[in-house]
Amino acid sequence: xxxxxxxxxxxxxxxxxxxxxxxxxxxxxxxxxxxxxxxxxxxxxxxxxxxxxxxxxxxxxxxxxxxxxxxxxxxxxxxxxxxxxxxxxxxxxxxxxxxxxxxxxxxxxxxxxxxxxxxxxxxxxxxxxxxxxxxxxxxxxxxxxxxxxxxxxxxxxxxxxxxxxxxxxxxxxxxxxxxxxxxxxxxxxxxxxxxxxxxxxxxxxxxxxxxxxxxxxxxxxxxxxxxxxxxxxxxxxxxxxxxxxxxxxxxxxxxxxxxxxxxxxxxxxxxxxxxxxxxxxxxxxxxxxxxxxxxxxxxxxxxxxxxxxxxxxxxxxxxxxxxxxxxxxxxxxxxxxxxxx
Amino acid sequence: xxxxxxxxxxxxxxxxxxxxxxxxxxxxxxxxxxxxxxxxxxxxxxxxxxxxxxxxxxxxxxxxxxxxxxxxxxxxxxxxxxxxxxxxxxxxxxxxxxxxxxxxxxxxxxxxxxxxxxxx
Numbered sequence: 080x081x082x083x084x085x086x087x088x089x090x091x092x093x094x095x096x097x098x099x100x101x102x103x104x105x106x107x108x109x110x111x112x113x114x115x116x117x118x119x120x121x122x123x124x125x126x127x128x129x130x131x132x133x134x135x136x137x138x139x140x141x142x143x144x145x146x147x148x149x150x151x152x153x154x155x156x157x158x159x160x161x162x163x164x165x166x167x168x169x170x171x172x173x174x175x176x177x178x179x180x181x182x183x184x185x186x187x188x189x190x191x192x193x194x195x196x197x198x199x200x201x202x203x204x205x206x207x208x209x210x211x212x213x214x215x216x217x218x219x220x221x222x223x224x225x226x227x228x229x230x231x232x233x234x235x236x237x238x239x240x241x242x243x244x245x246x247x248x249x250x251x252x253x254x255x256x257x258x259x260x261x262x263x264x265x266x267x268x269x270x271x272x273x274x275x276x277x278x279x280x281x282x283x284x285x286x287x288x289x290x291x292x293x294x295x296x297x298x299x300x301x302x303x304x305x306x307x308x309x310x311x312x313x314x315x316x317x318x319x320x321x322x323x324x325x326x327x328x329x330x331x332x333x334x335x336x337x338x339x340x341x342x343x344x345x346x347x348x349x350x351x352x353x354x355x356x357x358x359x360x361x362x363x364x365x366x367x368x369x370x371x372x373x374x375x376x377x378x379x380x381x382x383x384x385x386x387x388x389x390x391x392x393x394x395x396x397x398x399x400x401x402x403x404x405x406x407x408x409x410x411x412x413x414x415x416x417x418x419x420x
Numbered sequence: 421x422x423x424x425x426x427x428x429x430x431x432x433x434x435x436x437x438x439x440x441x442x443x444x445x446x447x448x449x450x451x452x453x454x455x456x457x458x459x460x461x462x463x464x465x466x467x468x469x470x471x472x473x474x475x476x477x478x479x480x481x482x483x484x485x486x487x488x489x490x491x492x493x494x495x496x497x498x499x500x501x502x503x504x505x506x507x508x509x510x511x512x513x514x515x516x517x518x519x520x521x522x523x524x525x526x527x528x529x530x531x532x533x534x535x536x537x538x539x540x
Contacts, residue, residue: 157476157523177475179525236470236526397528 081397084152089393091145098138099225100261102217105131107295112287118280125205128213132202139195150184183230190224225257226250232396233314245313252306259299260385263378266292270375286355289374293348300341326398333391336384343377444470444524446532453534460511460538468522471501476523479506484515513540
């Protein structure tokens with residue numbers, strides 16, 4: 080049951096971050112890049128807009144399906160009843176009406192339905208008005224859909240001031256992860272299309288988009304590090320806990336993968352982007368294309384590492400935070416015979 | 421790479437600086453854990469380290485034979501979401517076991533039990 084819950088959470092987190100990332104990629108990277116370098120702005124923007132609507136529709140569908148599965152599994156976890164018993168009768172109603180998780184679940188379902196409605200509205204012939212609705216609506220609704228995940232995890236507990244700081248940091252952490260990792264599938268797709276020698280325009284668009292994405296990922300990484308530090312201060316507690324608990328070890332794996340992604344992003348920004356843009360000395364068309372291909376490979380490795388991070392996050396949310404596993408003398412020693420299930 | 425190492429070192433230092441909790445463990449209870457009392461209480465009150473979801477948190481009082489003796493009216497407390505309480509009838513002298521299951525607002529379940537004695 081626990082494995083299934085981790086898998087469901089991983090799928091949901093992945094879909095939600097991907098969804099938000101696609102909107103950010105379109106609004107902050109692809110659309111401005113099109114306007115800057117495209118010879119056929121309405122045509123290129125229109126085709127990118129249609130692609131966004133297609134992938135975002137998948138994101139919303141997977142998000143809704145996985146959130147329903149999450150609710151059912153959570154009902155079994157909360158009630159302690161077998162899954163079949165938990166999803167029949169009144170248990171689901173009680174989860175939705177009377178628990179914080181359930182109330183946030185309803186708000187998030189409403190957000191996903193609003194996203195679906197917005198995509199439906201924007202799915203007609205591409206126009207500047209529809210593009211604006213898609214960009215602003217998608218970033219706001221997709222952002223709210225991602226940020227509200229913070230309320231379903233460890234950040235939901237704590238004293239008032241701590242709770243708001245932790246919730247805020249967790250929300251920003253999710254948004255930053257979405258803007259970076261969630262945007263990678265879209266970037267990889269853009270770079271793949273740029274490899275087509277028949278369409279030199281696609282290369283120019285990818286080069287400009289890469290430059291812009293690099294700046295976006297720099298902001299995201301900074302936000303991830305800062306909010307990660309704050310979150311760790313709430314949930315890890317000590318260096319010893321980081322090394323000796325399952326939670327701490329999972330977190331170390333997450334940091335290791337993050338370091339790999341960071342190194343690849345730095346290579347892309349410092350070495351490959353200048354080569355692609357042609358500002359590095361001795362760049363030829365072939366070397367530009369080779370650099371673009373390497374950047375695409377790096378982005379795919381980053382994406383794989385990012386997917387692994389999302390899996391770890393899904394497991395971390397169900398693990399006992401390291402701060403809680405400290406022995407007697409900590410703030411949480413157990414005066415009675417209590418245990419974590 | 422040097423900057424990355426600095427960031428990781430900073431993470432470790434910051435992590436060591438403060439702590440908070442995430443699961444609801446029993447903080448204290450009335451009657452107290454393992455206590456001996458001379459008068460039957462009207463109700464049992466359990467204070468946890470985190471806010472609870474009363475809908476799925478339970479507390480049961482069992483006598484020496486394992487029979488449930490509380491009034492099965494467990495409830496939370498609006499003023500203190502970390503408190504769980506249950507009424508009991510006049511308890512005869514003897515040993516009682518309190519079995520609790522707490523669902524914290526971050527959806528984690530903890531379970532535990534303790535005893536107390538009622539003397540004549």
